[in-house]
Amino acid sequence: MRSPVAPALLGLILGFCIANAAVLLDLLQTEFPACDDPETERMADFAVNHINAKNNHGYKFDINSIKMVKVLPRRPFGKVAFLELNLLETKCHVSNPLPVENCTIRPPTEHAVEGDCDVKLLIVDEGYKVLSSHCHSSEDSVEDVRRLCPDCPILSRLDDSKLKETANSGLAKFNAENVDGIHYQLLELSRGFSTHLPLGTHVEFAIAATNCSRQQAQDPAEHCHVVTDEHARNGFCKASVIHLPPVPVVDGEPKPPAEEVTLDCTLYDHQAGGSHFLEHYMHHLGKNIPSPGTGRRVLDLIHSHNDTHASHESHSAEVPAVVAAKPVVKRAVDLTVPISGIPPPVCPGRIRHFKI
Structure with a gap:
């Protein structure tokens, strides 16, 4: 009599192979655009506008460099981009209606502040939608400010x-x-x-x-x-x-x-x-003045935003969508897959202002 274990084991093996085949296919279809590609910069600009629109404290931030970008296929349609961004504080408060591209970056001599953000972006035919963003910021170290400018004031x-x-x-x-x-x-x-x-x-x-x-x-x-x-x-x-x-x-x-x-x-x-x-x-x-926080020199860019596709669409008017997204150029597969002859992704991108 045939044991029932064999068909069950065969089913598990087939299921495992199918699942891993889908994962492998996604890995093979993973795209690594160059961090300084115009399309990557368009995605980063859209993400920063979203972050600034959601931030209710402190100052607007602008891009200093794009540290990483990868684009994966999304079923049943579209693509998902993952970006790591390095941002710098501007002199425009978040209440200032001036577009961030017209704001002045705060120089290191004014005890500069930087931010780091991880952004998940949905790419669809009509443009982009931010699915999630996680940010935090911190001021430059006192030692670095003193090294650059011994007489400059410290926050x-x-x-x-x-x-x-x-x-x-x-x-x-x-x-x-x-x-x-x-x-x-x-x-x-x-x-x-x-x-x-x-x-x-x-x-x-x-x-x-x-x-x-x-x-x-x-x-x-x-x-x-x-x-x-x-x-x-x-x-x-x-x-x-x-x-x-x-x-x-x-x-x-x-x-x-x-x-x-x-x-x-x-x-x-x-x-x-x-x-x-x-x-x-x-x-x-509400109507209370926010506590600045004991021991802090800056209002942290604490930004954590998660939305499903549907719920984000219901609020998408807060951050205007860009024009239709252009196709992202496929550069390479995920580097965890040992395939020779594939050039590594061209990241991180250029430093636009300064490194702190």
Whole structure:
């Protein structure tokens, strides 16, 4: 009598072979475009625009280099691209409607910040869709900044009380002088540092208009909150408080040390994209000023986004789709498959700005 084990074993072997044949076929169809190919750069630009649109804190980031890209077939249609990106912080806050390609990269002498992102991108006939993205960022080391520029200031911790005091002084000056008479509120403290010559503190922070006038904000009974409707307006400020040395008077008694507050603010109206940022910001955080985090010098680009194909399509209007994707040139198979005569992928790509 024939044992039932043999057919079952044969079925397992056939199933194993079929499954591994599909895996091998995918490996053989894996494409490794060059990191500096125009099509790879188009995918990377789309991914960075998505990351910046989803980020509600700190500054916009731009591409410094493309570290890796590979493209796999996707059943029943399309392809999936995996990208590793190295990003650099710009001087544009995320509330700034200026396109990232028009933003200035923050130089190393300003204690530069870099980010690293892994992005999974769906390539379909009509363009690209981001399926997932995972990012984090960190500032350059103090040693590297000192090596490059011994006298350049080092970023202070965001929970430093001097930074908050300087931001409040700058905001008070803005609220007292702004011509529209609207009371503005501090949204977040983004960067700051102290100097010794002259002795002072310098900060950058985001603000937003509230539902209160300047006069109403003086009344403790008023409950002022940020507005996100058609009257929404937000902005970004740089403030400095310089501590002036005491000046002796005629009788020889010195005056108490004086302070000089300087301020530079830019406002963005909702037509330019301000309300879009505020709606996202308030949706995630409510009406509370976010804690900057103990011991941190920068607001981390903590970005973790996962979406199914269907759910991402329902939100795809947040990040405009690019024009139809061009075919990605097939360069090589996965290097884990030992096939001789295949050139390795041309990655990582060029450094566009600087290495930190």
